[in-house]
Amino acid sequence: MYRTDQMGPGDEQPEHPDFLWRNPEPRRTYDVVIIGGGGHGLATAHYLAQNHGITNVAVLEKGWLAGGNMARNTTVIRSNYLWDESSAIYEHSLKLWEGLEEDLGYPILFSQRGVLNLAHSLQDVRDSVRRVEANRLNGIDAEWVGPDGVKELCPIVNISDDIRYPVLGATYQPRAGIAKHDYVAWGFARRADAAGIDIIQGCEVVGFETDGNRVTGVRTNRGTIGAGKVALCAAGHTSVLTDMLGIAVPVQSHPLQALVSELLEPVHPTVVMSNAVHVYVSQAHKGELVMGAGIDSYNGYGQRGAFHIIERQMAAAVELFPIFARAHLLRSWGGIVDVCPDASPIVGRTPYDNVFLNCGWGTGGFKATPGLGWCLAQTLAYDEPHPYIAPFSLDRFVTGALVDEHGAAAVAH
CATH class of the missing domain: 3.50.50.60 (FAD/NAD(P)-binding domain)
Structure with a gap:
């Protein structure tokens, strides 16, 4: 990375x-x-x-x-999973993240900047509200916000009606974030x-x-x-x-590709994820935009990026964040994930x-x-x-x- x-x-x-x-x-x-x-x-x-x-x-x-x-x-880093079993292990982990720097005696740059999961259809909205309520029942911080709430939390997100997948709202977990x-x-x-x-x-x-x-x-x-x-x-x-x-x-082992942009001024205050356009974007502490999407459909052990994946991720990111239209790609890579x-x-x-x-x-x-x-x-x-x-x-x-x-x-x- x-x-x-x-x-x-x-x-x-x-x-x-x-x-x-x-x-x-x-x-x-x-x-x-x-x-x-x-x-x-x-x-x-x-x-x-x-x-x-x-x-x-x-x-x-x-x-x-x-x-x-x-x-x-x-x-x-987040814990807003739907099922009780998943939310329990991830919430336990998130609580440990919150004290991990002190526990290890080492800086890990844990930044609880929140995570937005965008909804782009009525079914997305129903599923998202269901997940928020399930999270609350498990004592996990979660809330539903409308398009204006998305804009307030992340002003650079495009919430206009004339895009391919308009933003109808999002789930938000304030305690979620990133670490180095x-x-x-x-x-x-x-x-x-x-x-x-x-x-x-x-x-x-x-x-x-x-x-x-x-x-x-x-x-x-x-x-x-x-x-x-x-x-x-x-x-x-x-x-x-x-x-x-x-x-x-x-x-099954699949490649999972991601990429970072050139260094930019701090403009992205949270983490934004979208399953419809299929991209998620955060900004690293130094300034790079960190972007990823879903796993490659084929099995493999390749640890490198591919142009068609990069093109799709960048197109999705630009749709949600027009401000990044002229950002330059710095490098890409692949990990190998094991999926059940x-x-x-x-x-x-x-x-x-x-x-x-x-x-x-x-x-x-x-x-x-x-x-x-x-x-x-x-x-x-x-x-x-x-x-x-x-x-x-x-x-x-x-x-x-x-x-x-x-x-x-x-x-x-």
Whole structure:
């Protein structure tokens, strides 16, 4: 994503990341091995140490730390999901976001600037009001605003009647916002390393050693590492790992493309999302417009942009924000998201007694980072799923107890 410094005047400048954690050689065995050194893996490691005193932990990352989806997302944080199960885990996460900078002792540039989800049809309006009421029942800040309210919250949105999809209103979550993804990863890594947890980069998993229903070791390009418990936190590459274990997981990996503009003066005060024109736009702390849309329809592992996607995103953005008509594209990229049939994650046990799964977050992984880490750490510590993640077990695809966020009538980013 936008890898350059995005801090404004007067912001604290964090230390260079090279000085924040060790680069140890892997030990022969660990109590817990976490595969995936992105936000979820690092947050799980941090809360294992902080909440449960478990520090004989290794985080294995095949590339560079947080170089996968953590570095390639668009940093939107919100909890205004429709279903009770989804809103519970995301609201838990949002509450942790609100104290995360103090917890980590590291600047993460968490900006609660609010999120608007636009409605462009009568059905959009009905679905949006339904979601607002569901949010309120779950104690989540949410409100419905009309076109004038949208204009008041974000003056640069085009609410005229003579556009393809006129704005009929929007849901608004004031506590939602954005954070600086790299700083979040560095903060978690710094605290985990200080607790004695080994963060091992350039360590690719190539197989597993098993004994009946248990995994006894993780085979890597740096040798075999013994493991008491294993947590799979590899996002879009999860199915590569589960295939090695013979576990059937209903996820598909899709590219998700996004882009940033050149640096602009501060003009965009919030986050605006639209499912009809299919774009979402925020402005980073340094000034770039950060834009994304939906996943590519095809499966793949490409981490680069494509012109037809860029063209569609820019056209949608200009329709909503005519002020950006002459803005220049700076760069684009792609992440790899893992998507489940019900657009909800899979977290919890697997057929192996000591292997735990965390995948299927689709485009919602970044916003869930601290909440998932907290809940998965407790699950690993006590061998029982935390109540917030219990509904997202793998066996729901057998029982039919799905958490179908496809019905949320909101861009799932």
